[in-house]
Amino acid sequence: QVQLQESGPGLVKPSETLSLTCTVSGGSISSYYWSWIRQPPGKGLEWIGYIYYSGSTNYNPSLKSRVTISVDTSKNQFSLKLSSVTAADTAVYYCAREHNYYDSSGYKQNWYFDLWGRGTLVTVSS
């Protein structure tokens, strides 16, 4: 069965770049959308963005200026870079597989996450 595993530094200094990688095992990264989602301590989930296996991306407008998501199909991995981090970026970061489908009218495209990693805590502190 397909599993996702996040990896990367657990501590990042303010103003530096947060870098995480998600490894997909038990299946191919091809033909799917792959996302990053985060949860600050005591708060709700926030979608960061997604990448299609072909490389096209879509980011949350509130983070767009600082986010880059990339994919390496040869390694079955995709990655997140978040620049100029502050304490507000401290969160558990999850990677997930995202599905999309059109409603019966064929007009509205819906999205949901069918597989998630266990998450990794990243703390921004000097």
Place this chain on the structure above:
Amino acid sequence: QSVLTQPPSVSGAPGQRVTISCTGSSSNIGAGYDVHWYQHLPGTAPKLLIYGNSNRPSGVPDRFSGSKSGTSASLAITGLQAEDEADYYCQSYDGSLSGSIFGGGTKLTVL
């Protein structure tokens, strides 16, 4: 502050039925976008519980059901069990944001 509004907590005794509401707006649920639900136990991977308002993935018990009306959606859990104690999140798509949005989460306590 989350775009979708959920009650912070709900509780029920074993065997009882509880519902969790999820309220959105005219740019997401009210615009016709579907609602999806996740169960999350801290320290584990969130689990898809309901997709497309009312569909259960394989392996999810039929004690869990979802519905949607207008700008709101609901998750119902019948025959509560101790193992259902977890955080539950709703999620939809927002046409103004052009991306996915979540509720703030609801902590279910089984008394």
